[in-house]
Every structure is written in C-alpha cells, then in structure tokens.
Amino acid sequence: xxxxxxxxxxxxxxxxxxxxxxxxxxxxxxxxxxxxxxxxxxxxxxxxxxxxxxxxxxxxxxxxxxxxxxxxxxxxxxxxxxxxxxxxxxxxxxxxxxxxxxxxxxxxxxxxxxxxxxxxxxxxxxxxxxxxxxxxxxxxxxxxxxxxxxxxxxxxxxxxxxxxxxxxxxxxxxxxxxxxxxxxxxxxxxxxxxxxxxxxxxxxxxxxxxxxxxxxxxxxxxxxxxxxxxxxxxxxxxxxxxxx
Amino acid sequence: xxxxxxxxxxxxxxxxxxxxxxxxxxxxxxxxxxxxxxxxxxxxxxxxxxxxxxxxxxxxxxxxxxxxxxxxxxxxxxxxxxxxxxxxxxxxxxxxxxxxxxxxxxxxxxxxxx
Numbered sequence: 001x002x003x004x005x006x007x008x009x010x011x012x013x014x015x016x017x018x019x020x021x022x023x024x025x026x027x028x029x030x031x032x033x034x035x036x037x038x039x040x041x042x043x044x045x046x047x048x049x050x051x052x053x054x055x056x057x058x059x060x061x062x063x064x065x066x067x068x069x070x071x072x073x074x075x076x077x078x079x080x081x082x083x084x085x086x087x088x089x090x091x092x093x094x095x096x097x098x099x100x101x102x103x104x105x106x107x108x109x110x111x112x113x114x115x116x117x118x119x120x121x122x123x124x125x126x127x128x129x130x131x132x133x134x135x136x137x138x139x140x141x142x143x144x145x146x147x148x149x150x151x152x153x154x155x156x157x158x159x160x161x162x163x164x165x166x167x168x169x170x171x172x173x174x175x176x177x178x179x180x181x182x183x184x185x186x187x188x189x190x191x192x193x194x195x196x197x198x199x200x201x202x203x204x205x206x207x208x209x210x211x212x213x214x215x216x217x218x219x220x221x222x223x224x225x226x227x228x229x230x231x232x233x234x235x236x237x238x239x240x241x242x243x244x
Numbered sequence: 245x246x247x248x249x250x251x252x253x254x255x256x257x258x259x260x261x262x263x264x265x266x267x268x269x270x271x272x273x274x275x276x277x278x279x280x281x282x283x284x285x286x287x288x289x290x291x292x293x294x295x296x297x298x299x300x301x302x303x304x305x306x307x308x309x310x311x312x313x314x315x316x317x318x319x320x321x322x323x324x325x326x327x328x329x330x331x332x333x334x335x336x337x338x339x340x341x342x343x344x345x346x347x348x349x350x351x352x353x354x355x356x357x358x
Contacts, residue, residue, distance in 0.1 A: 009299050
C-alpha cells in the first residue's frame with residue numbers, strides 16, 4: 001500500500017475532458033483523413049458484437065527498463081512499433097489525454113481503412129485509447145508496463161465489441177487472429193526498442209456472447225465502407241501509396 | 245495504490261455497494277464478489293456508492309463495464325452515486341453514463357428503483 005499522493009493520480013490531468021464530437025489536427029498530406037472528424041466516441045457499450053476482453057503481454061528478457069521508461073518511449077514513438085502497412089499519424093509530440101490520432105490501415109485490394117482513436121487516459125505507466133463511431137471496434141485499449149517478479153512486463157488490454165454486423169462477421173472470419181498478430185508484433189517491436197527480447201502471449205475471453213441488435217444501424221458509420229467509397233472516387237491514391 | 249473494498253448493504257431489493265480505495269483492473273474480483281453477494285441476497289438493482297473511492301484509472305472503467313454486463317445478464321439495474329465532478333465527467337467521456345444512471349444522492353438512487 002502506498003498512501004503517498006502521486007502527481008499522476010490527479011483525474012484532472014490523467015483523464016481527457018468530455019467531448020461531443022472528435023476534431024482532427026493537422027496530419028501529413030499522404031494521410032487519408034476520413035471517419036474521425038465529427039464522429040462521436042464509441043466504447044464497448046455502444047458496439048454491436050460480442051464483448052471480448054483480450055490481453056497481450058510480453059516479458060522483457062535481456063534488459064530491464066523501468067515501467068515508466070517503457071511507457072515514456074511508447075508514448076513518444078507509438079506508431080513506430082506497428083506492423084508494416086499499418087500507419088498511425090499523431091499530430092502531437094506524445095500520447096496525451098484528449099489528443100486524437102489518425103489510423104490508415106492497409107486492407108486487401110490496395111485499399112486503405114481510415115479511422116482514428118482518442119487518448120482518453122494517460123499516466124506514467126499506462127495510457128488508454130477509445131475508438132470513434134465507424135471504427136472496426138467500439139473499444140477501449142490500454143497500454144501499460146509493470147514490474148513483475150524482477151522483470152518488466154508490457155501489456156495491451158482490449159475491451160471491445162465489433163462496431164456493426166459487417167465488422168462482427170469479419171472479426172469472426174479471421175479478424176480476431178489478425179488483430180492478435182498486430183498487437184503481438186507491436187509488443188515484439190517495443191521490446192526490441194528497449195533492448196530486450198521476449199515472446200508475446202495472447203489471451204481472449206468472451207465477456208458477453210450476446211449481440212446488441214438494436215445497434216445494427218451502426219453500419220451507417222462503417223469506416224471500411226466509407227473508406228472504400230472514397231478510394232473509388234480517388235483511384236490515384238491507390239497507386240500513390242506511401243512506402244513503409 | 246490502495247486496494248479496493250466493496251461492502252454490500254441491502255435495502256429492500258436494492259443493494260448498496262460501498263466502494264473504497266482505488267478502482268483499477270485489479271479491482272475486478274472485489275466487484276465480482278460483491279455482485280455475487282448482492283445477487284445471492286436477491287438484489288434487483290445495484291447502487292455503486294463511490295463516495296469512499298480514492299482514485300479510478302482506465303482499468304477501473306473496464307471493471308465497471310464488466311459489472312454492468314453482469315447486471316444486464318441478470319436482469320438487474322446498475323446505478324451510481326457519490327461521484328465527484330471529475331468522475332462524472334469521466335463517465336460522460338466514456339459514455340458509460342448512457343448505461344449507468346448517475347444520481348446525486350443515495351436516497352435519489354434508491355428512490356428511482358423503489
């Protein structure tokens with residue numbers, strides 16, 4: 001027990017302020033900025049699909065940075081740990097509550113899925129994203145590091161529902177596995193950046209198997225459909241894709 | 245970081261869950277045990293009293309969702325009271341206030357489910 005007040009325990013500074021609609025800052029010209037500005041945040045209670053709790057962890061071997069050091073690097077260089085083909089554009093210096101990041105994800109057919117996230121929480125040893133309407137998931141995603149049994153462990157905890165029936169189908173048809181690989185690769189890259197190695201683990205539990213059919217209409221915000229329509233109207237963007 | 249305690253007090257078919265300490269991902273078992281105890285005593289609604297809470301991080305919000313899902317599956321209502329202005333804002337930010345009715349006072353929460 002630690003009764004000592006810590007500066008990162010002030011909800012005024014660790015949590016973002018409520019917002020009505022998202023606003024996106026300036027992003028590079030090559031980024032496709034869709035499905036973020038003007039959207040509302042959507043957490044697991046606003047999603048359509050089954051509720052899943054996923055945990056990805058990696059135990060650092062060969063180096064022992066403090067949890068704060070790991071999270072500080074993660075906040076500054078967040079997108080650099082993602083797999084090739086997945087881009088995170090951050091119009092800010094580091095992860096801070098209230099900031100909004102843009103995601104351009106590569107999908108089959110030289111298409112790009114454009115969406116984003118908002119940082120809703122950040123302290124010295126963790127930070128949390130919440131997704132906008134139309135994202136693949138209605139989710140909270142928490143990134144953290146902790147000391148466990150003499151080693152540093154980095155973790156990603158995801159609480160999610162697929163946003164709509166189409167994304168629910170895609171998740172069941174291999175999307176969950178693809179997401180698992182995304183975050184496991186991220187953790188491997190994070191460990192390497194900290195001079196460590198390790199093998200990530202993934203755990204998946206269905207917290208609520210029911211689907212929220214009253215929210216099937218979320219499909220009107222579907223970022224994949226909207227991104228696909230935009231790409232059809234801008235075919236030159238399929239050719240002039242940024243290189244990894 | 246302080247550990248979480250959740251004490252259960254029955255008031256008719258409503259259960260008051262007195263939350264003390266920090267609410268984090270590690271609080272899940274304390275909330276789960278309190279839910280089971282309240283349900284075993286016939287609670288049709290659960291009122292979370294946060295007036296004794298020290299701090300809640302984003303892992304704690306996940307615990308609230310798990311508790312909410314348990315209540316929904318059990319056909320029970322979940323309410324909250326004792327939240328200061330910051331934490332009310334956090335429930336608004338995360339849109340949990342759309343599923344958890346937030347009341348100014350314990351009496352108001354209990355009256356709404358009477």
